[in-house]
Amino acid sequence: MNVYYVKLIKKIKKLNNRRLAGLRLYKKAGRVFVRNQSKKLAESAVFLKRFVRQPRQVGSVVPSSPFLTKAMMSKIEWADACCVAELGAGTGVFTRAITSKLKPDGKLFVFEIDPALKSIIETEHPNLAVYGDATELQRIIGRHGVSQLDYVVSSLPFAVLPPRATALILDAVDKCLKPGGKLIAYQYSKHMRNYFEKRFESVTTSFVLCNVPPAFVYECTKKGCAEN
Numbered sequence: 001m002n003v004y005y006v007k008l009i010k011k012i013k014k015l016n017n018r019r020l021a022g023l024r025l026y027k028k029a030g031r032v033f034v035r036n037q038s039k040k041l042a043e044s045a046v047f048l049k050r051f052v053r054q055p056r057q058v059g060s061v062v063p064s065s066p067f068l069t070k071a072m073m074s075k076i077e078w079a080d081a082c083c084v085a086e087l088g089a090g091t092g093v094f095t096r097a098i099t100s101k102l103k104p105d106g107k108l109f110v111f112e113i114d115p116a117l118k119s120i121i122e123t124e125h126p127n128l129a130v131y132g133d134a135t136e137l138q139r140i141i142g143r144h145g146v147s148q149l150d151y152v153v154s155s156l157p158f159a160v161l162p163p164r165a166t167a168l169i170l171d172a173v174d175k176c177l178k179p180g181g182k183l184i185a186y187q188y189s190k191h192m193r194n195y196f197e198k199r200f201e202s203v204t205t206s207f208v209l210c211n212v213p214p215a216f217v218y219e220c221t222k223k224g225c226a227e228n
Contacts, residue, residue, distance in 0.1 A: 063090055063091050063093045064090070064093045064094065064155065064186075064211060064215075065208075065210055065211040065212065067208055067209075067210035067211060068186060068208045068210075068211040068215055068217070069093055069094060069097050071186075071206060071208045071217050072094060072097075072153060072184055072186060072217055073094075073097050073098070073101060075182065075184045075217065075219045076101075076151050076153075076182075076184065078101050078102070078103070079103075080150060081101075081102060081103070081106060081150050081151055082103065082105075082106050082107065082150055083106065083107045083109075083141070083146050083148065083149045083150050084098060084102060084106065084107070084108050084109070084149065084150060084151045084152070084153065085108070085109040085110075085111065085137060085141070085149050085151075085152045085153070085176070086098060086108065086109070086110045086111065086152075086153045086154075086155075087111045087134045087137075087152060087153070087154040087155065087156050087169065087173075088111065088112065088113075088134070088154060088155040088156035088157075089110050089111065089112040089117070089118075089121055089130070089155065090112065090117050090155055091117055091120050091121070092120060092121040092124055092125070094153055094155065095108075095110055095121055095124075095125065095128075096124075098153065099125065099128070107144065107146060108128065109129075109131065109137070109140060109141055109144075109146075109149075110125075110128060110129070110130045110131065111130070111131045111132065111133070111134045111137070112130055112131075112132070113132045113133060113134070118130050118132070134156065134169045134172065135165075135168045135169055135171075135172050136172070137152075137169075137172040137173065137175075137176050138172050138175050138176050141176060148176065148177065148178035148181065149176045149177050149178065149181055150177075150178060150181055150182075151181060151182050151183075151184060152173050152176070152177060152181075152182070152183045152184070152185075153184050153185075154173075154183060154184070154185035154186075155185075155186065156169065156185070157187070157188075158170075158185070158187060158192050158195075159187055159188070159189060159191045159192055166195075170199060174199060174222065177222045178222070179222060179223070179224030180221060180222060180224060181221075181222045182219060182220060182221050182222070183196075183200070183218070183219075183220040183222075184217070184218070184219055184220075185217075185218045185220065186208070186215040186216060186217050186218065187215065187216050187218065188213050188214070188215055188216070189216065190205065190216055192218070193205065193218070196218060196220050199220070200220040200221055200222060200223065201221050201222060201223040201224070202220070202221045203218060203219070203220050203221075204218075204219045205217065205218055205219070206219075
């Protein structure tokens with residue numbers, strides 16, 4: 001066979017192999033996309049169902065958006081975050097972000113009181129213990145040899161929780177945060193600002209429009225200087 005045609009056939013085969021490889025990658029990416037979207041839809045359905053049953057406990061009809069997640073995580077100095085607690089973890093949107101950013105030797109304590117939502121987190125993070133009652137924060141971390149937390153990330157709907165429950169949870173947060181430690185929490189109004197300002201040395205807020213509903217992110221710093 002002519003050398004020219006031999007080379008041409010080899011080039012055609014090489015192009016076909018590349019096209020086939022590209023097609024396989026495309027199909028694989030498509031399957032991953034569909035699987036991820038299905039997972040998000042399933043989580044949203046569970047979230048909505050729990051909201052209908054327990055609106056005061058869940059606080060929202062859908063999980064937090066990527067924009068709110070980014071805003072919340074940006075308040076944390078990850079190089080200094082050794083011990084973190086997450087309250088009201090829901091379907092684990094913030095849990096995923098925290099576990100991806102926390103140092104390998106860092107400790108994370110996750111709290112979610114709703115059994116269905118708790119189950120979602122436990123399935124995705126089989127090596128992560130998920131606790132129920134956030135008022136037990138001090139006892140839980142103490143059981144693991146931790147006396148102080150650097151950050152507490154909260155999705156709890158304080159504005160609609162019973163006042164005594166809110167007080168007990170924030171008492172626990174205050175006892176557990178180190179001096180200069182921070183509570184990073186979001187709410188759907190500024191209703192809690194005065195309440196937070198009475199408990200923390202400084203309180204700043206930022207607004208996230210791209211969330212359902214739009215949310216205020218509170219950065220609350222505990223009284224006292226951070227330990228060196």
